[in-house]
Amino acid sequence: MASPCWRRRALAAACLGSVLLLLGAALRALRPAFESNAVGTSWLGGKRRSPLQTLYNLDQGPRSALAEVHRQRRELLHRACSRHTRRQRLLRPEDLRHVLVDDARGLLYCYVPKVACTNWKRVLLALNGRGSGDPPSRARRQDAPGRLPSLADFSPAEVNRRLRTYLAFLFVREPFERLASAYRNKLQRPWGAAFQRRFGTDIVRRLRPHPSPDALARGHDVRFAEFLAYLLDPRTRRDGPLNEHWERAHALCHPCRLRYDVVGKFETLAEDAAFVLGLAGAPGLHFPEPPPGARAAARDRAERLFRDISPFYQRRLFGLYKMDFLLFNYSVPSYLRLR
Numbered sequence: 001m002a003s004p005c006w007r008r009r010a011l012a013a014a015c016l017g018s019v020l021l022l023l024g025a026a027l028r029a030l031r032p033a034f035e036s037n038a039v040g041t042s043w044l045g046g047k048r049r050s051p052l053q054t055l056y057n058l059d060q061g062p063r064s065a066l067a068e069v070h071r072q073r074r075e076l077l078h079r080a081c082s083r084h085t086r087r088q089r090l091l092r093p094e095d096l097r098h099v100l101v102d103d104a105r106g107l108l109y110c111y112v113p114k115v116a117c118t119n120w121k122r123v124l125l126a127l128n129g130r131g132s133g134d135p136p137s138r139a140r141r142q143d144a145p146g147r148l149p150s151l152a153d154f155s156p157a158e159v160n161r162r163l164r165t166y167l168a169f170l171f172v173r174e175p176f177e178r179l180a181s182a183y184r185n186k187l188q189r190p191w192g193a194a195f196q197r198r199f200g201t202d203i204v205r206r207l208r209p210h211p212s213p214d215a216l217a218r219g220h221d222v223r224f225a226e227f228l229a230y231l232l233d234p235r236t237r238r239d240g241p242l243n244e245h246w247e248r249a250h251a252l253c254h255p256c257r258l259r260y261d262v263v264g265k266f267e268t269l270a271e272d273a274a275f276v277l278g279l280a281g282a283p284g285l286h287f288p289e290p291p292p293g294a295r296a297a298a299r300d301r302a303e304r305l306f307r308d309i310s311p312f313y314q315r316r317l318f319g320l321y322k323m324d325f326l327l328f329n330y331s332v333p334s335y336l337r338l339r
């Protein structure tokens with residue numbers, strides 16, 4: 001007799017359509033870090049080792065210190081996922097929107113805004129200059145030049161093959177530092193005018209009892225506390241997912257559903273980028289680095305912004321971003337007053 005769990009799953013699949021069933025089944029099959037058929041795949045007619053196979057070989061031999069760091073991060077993510085995630089819904093194709101595809105190299109990159117993602121897109125486009133062995137797909141033909149296709153653009157079979165055989169990576173950042181950076185770039189700085197009109201005006205209208213006509217029209221003077229109140233306002237998430245600049249990294253990249261082979265960190269951007277580029281067979285490529293002192297300045301700015309927030313809001317905000325702290329091994333910032 002069918003178990004209740006199986007029935008639920010079958011019902012969900014019937015409701016959501018066969019596309020999702022296929023996708024869901026493929027993702028469940030991904031659990032082991034390296035499938036033997038994945039690493040055995042001959043790559044571009046055997047001329048080059050795939051990045052995934054290169055990583056597999058690295059993990060078989062005596063590991064470099066860097067390879068060991070990445071193995072431990074993967075394990076920590078895996079453990080944190082099994083400890084902290086409950087039963088999850090099936091992924092829908094649009095959940096894969098942030099996973100960009102580099103068919104030439106065999107890479108999947110989940111981009112998280114405010115974590116050097118523009119630089120990664122540029123580097124991947126540069127790498128992607130070469131042709132791949134694949135026939136052009138629907139996705140690639142439709143794609144504007146200068147943009148990488150997203151996994152969401154492919155059919156389930158094409159998605160599954162790439163998930164099985166490509167090296168998947170993402171880059172994350174200390175969640176509150178990322179949030180402070182998003183606030184600064186999108187709501188505070190003068191060149192965030194489009195974001196200010198789109199989100200700032202909304203925030204002003206919703207949260208200020210007596211807004212000035214100027215602020216209502218331009219949304220240009222949203223304070224950090226107001227931004228946080230907007231994030232925590234139940235209405236915000238009822239209206240749809242958070243904007244990608246402040247959405248949690250786990251909600252953009254689904255690291256407990258998709259297998260990520262490399263978890264890069266903004267805090268160690270240069271080393272981690274070099275590690276990925278080495279696996280991708282482009283060790284000579286230099287990843288653009290932030291200017292010296294920029295990281296420390298960003299950290300200080302985040303600390304200054306959060307210090308002025310009441311412990312009540314700090315606690316609730318930590319609750320909102322907690323999964324990113326747990327999954328990616330970030331410790332609670334020392335300036336937070338959680339008790």
Ligand SMILES: *[C@@H]1O[C@H](CO)[C@@H](O)[C@H](O)[C@H]1NC(C)=O
Nearest residue numbers: 069072073074076329330331
């Ligand atoms: C997690 O973070 C702690 C404290 O920063 C660090 O000592 C440890 O090595 C990290 N673990 C992994 C797997 O990155």
